[in-house]
Amino acid sequence: MSVLLIAEHNNKEVKPFTLNAVTAASQMDQDLHVLVIGNKADEVAKSLSKVSNIKKVIHIDNEIYENYLAENFTPLIVKQSANYSHIVCSANTFGKNLMPRVSALLNTSQVSDIIKVISPDTFLRPIYAGNAFATVKSMDQKKCITIRPTSFDPAPSSGGSAEIVKEEPGESSPLLKFIKKEEVKSDRPELGTARVVISGGRGMQKAENFKLITAIADKLNAAVGASRAAVDAGYITNDHQVGQTGKVVVPDLYIAVGISGAIQHLAGMKESKVIVAINKDGEAPIFSVADYGLEADLFDALPQFLEELNKLNTIQK
């Protein structure tokens, strides 16, 4: 049997994490097909047809799919699922919203947020905010799986020549309607894929102090993250939240500033390659995961940090 991956995209481009999901999905079965549901998403289908591991692209296009409503996507996926042993999607808000709806209608127990494919039916997944790893075996004939994208390398985006098959759209659900999306536009790298992330916590004290963070982010070409406490306090918008219920990041360098290091925050960043913690409380739990800890007042340390960076001849981008 084959694997069907549900592509995440913005109707113009494939979201980068879809390529990480391609890697994971192709480890379940080599015969990997991708389903693109969207509105005027021809370019998305075309670019996926060039991804080397993908054998076939199924493209369903209609204006009712403009905003990715799970109620409209689900019947299409359920219909397609007849030909597949695995239905796969990224475990970000798109996939988390969509996949359980599909899984319930297929009467399948979903395996969420896997970080490793051990065999086509056995997977590794974090539980308890990553404080334990569970090895689980799905006994359902048809498997619904979501993938933690940062745990898999992206598949090469070229080298393939899959056929693109167009299929008919379904009905629009009368049960809900889309109103608006408030997307936060930024010139900085995306939090999920940035090489460097610098995050602020409750210690930042107020929204405008985040400019100390953004100045360093600009210098390091870093994404800006935040703890839940900082988002709750209104210092920064929710799309920056790193943690168990926010985003999971695995950058080469993660700099935690004024973040105490609650279990829930560590769940989102502790797999980072190098972790720096700057905190004036020497006992803060964040130091237990930090490769380099600096016990200091962030209001002194951040301007000095920028100054020291300015002294360097070269900075990796």
Next chain:
Amino acid sequence: MKILVAVKRVIDYNVQVRVKEDNSGVVTENIKMSTNPPDDNAVEEAVKIKESGKVKEVIAVTVGEEKAQETVRKALAVGVDRGIHVKSEGILEPLAVSKILQKIVEKEKPDLVFMGKQAIDDDCNQTGQMLAALLNWPQATFASKIVVKDKSLEVTREIDEGLETIEVNIPSVITCDLRLNEPRYASLPNIMKAKKKPLEQINVADLGVDTKPRIEQIKVEEPPKRKSGIKVANVAELVQKLKNEAKVI
């Protein structure tokens, strides 16, 4: 209108979870248990909507062992009218829980079902969406704002790119984010009063739902430990280490 709120008993969010030596799971004996945090937000929102006069009754339901009813008692103490405890032993997967909740919905006929967006034990993030699918109701997941209209709800959802607002018809299933509201604490008199509120017990076997696990948990292990780091004396040393030792800047 009537709201059904589903609550789950989990290891308290402040507890450092430990893996059992035989790798069969995590240690739960003598560990502090609490209501799953976003389920508290779901309860709070339902009670707030009731207080605004738009809802007549709020019912809390939980599924699990005998002690799971503590979560329902806690909900009763902050303003929920009555409770249901579906008694069940052993591991229940979200698919099984959503089938049980479907039976409760068919019996109680609520207009809305609220629950937390994710349980902090298994981190599955499935039950609300599955229930919505089984009922063929619309869903609004990760809700950080809810506006009740005549025949619909306008819900702001937290998504990776920012915020999204959708309008879902009633009936619908809403899964709640931690930022939806600030859950209240129960006062002592209200905790006492809650003991007199009705709490119905139902045996899961009487609901005729297949709850057999479909996923075999082979083993549970400690995640790989990070090797311990060092403290640096000052910012200059930090930058030097990042440049020359870690080679990340």
